[in-house]
Amino acid sequence: MKNNSTIKKYKRIAPFYDKFMGNRLFRKARQQALSEIEVKPGHSLLLVGVGTGEDFSFLPKRNAITGMDLSEDMLKIAERKKNGRNITLLQMNAEEMDFQNQKFDIIVLNLILSVVEHPEKVLEKSFNYLAPEGTILIFDKFIDSYSHPNLIRRLLNKVTSAIGTDINRDFYKIKNALPIDITKEYKTLNGLYTIIVARDSRTTNDISV
Numbered sequence: 001m002k003n004n005s006t007i008k009k010y011k012r013i014a015p016f017y018d019k020f021m022g023n024r025l026f027r028k029a030r031q032q033a034l035s036e037i038e039v040k041p042g043h044s045l046l047l048v049g050v051g052t053g054e055d056f057s058f059l060p061k062r063n064a065i066t067g068m069d070l071s072e073d074m075l076k077i078a079e080r081k082k083n084g085r086n087i088t089l090l091q092m093n094a095e096e097m098d099f100q101n102q103k104f105d106i107i108v109l110n111l112i113l114s115v116v117e118h119p120e121k122v123l124e125k126s127f128n129y130l131a132p133e134g135t136i137l138i139f140d141k142f143i144d145s146y147s148h149p150n151l152i153r154r155l156l157n158k159v160t161s162a163i164g165t166d167i168n169r170d171f172y173k174i175k176n177a178l179p180i181d182i183t184k185e186y187k188t189l190n191g192l193y194t195i196i197v198a199r200d201s202r203t204t205n206d207i208s209v
């Protein structure tokens with residue numbers, strides 16, 4: 001089953017993850033992405049596929065954060081970065097996430113939609129837990145909407161897929177018919193990564209009426 005192989009994969013990756021993803025350039029891009037959200041006092045945050053908690057240092061210390069991830073090994077590293085903050089970490093499959101009636105003001109999907117088996121399911125599930133007028137932030141590798149990946153990208157994808165990342169996903173196909181309003185979208189890191197800020201279009205439409 002894919003989830004078991006993901007857990008095994010991240011068991012191997014976890015000890016090295018921060019060495020690769022904690023480099024200066026990448027942290028700068030991550031900071032840029034997280035600076036796109038306005039976190040107000042009292043806002044609750046959900047980090048889907050929180051990994052080793054690399055986002056924590058770019059988020060205000062006062063806010064309650066829930067981080068969930070399939071990999072216990074990644075979560076163990078995130079645990080060490082809590083530093084007494086109001087951060088709850090849960091081992092959970094994003095495709096089946098269940099927070100009952102809880103809603104989050106900000107949901108962060110950093111480097112997760114290119115990794116999970118069913119990204120459309122994860123986006124839809126996340127969206128279900130978004131508070132009215134809440135914000136979704138996405139920072140990931142997507143191809144240009146409705147474009148066909150070129151040969152280099154297709155070849156590169158064979159390599160990245162081996163480590164569990166599909167670089168040829170199209171966010172607009174993932175989002176499909178969800179009532180999501182993209183309020184900002186741009187490329188970063190030499191055009192390899194995309195930053196997307198989105199809201200529930202039903203509430204943004206309400207505001208403009």
Ligand SMILES: C[S@@+](CC[C@H](N)C(=O)[O-])C[C@H]1O[C@@H](n2cnc3c(N)ncnc32)[C@H](O)[C@@H]1O
Nearest residue numbers: 010049050051054069070071074093094110111
């Ligand atoms: C590339 S890492 C990104 C981690 C973190 N979001 C970041 O920005 O550094 C992908 C993470 O997604 C987690 N993951 C993969 N499939 C998942 C699933 N179905 N449910 C929850 N987490 C999952 C992995 O365990 C891993 O921690």
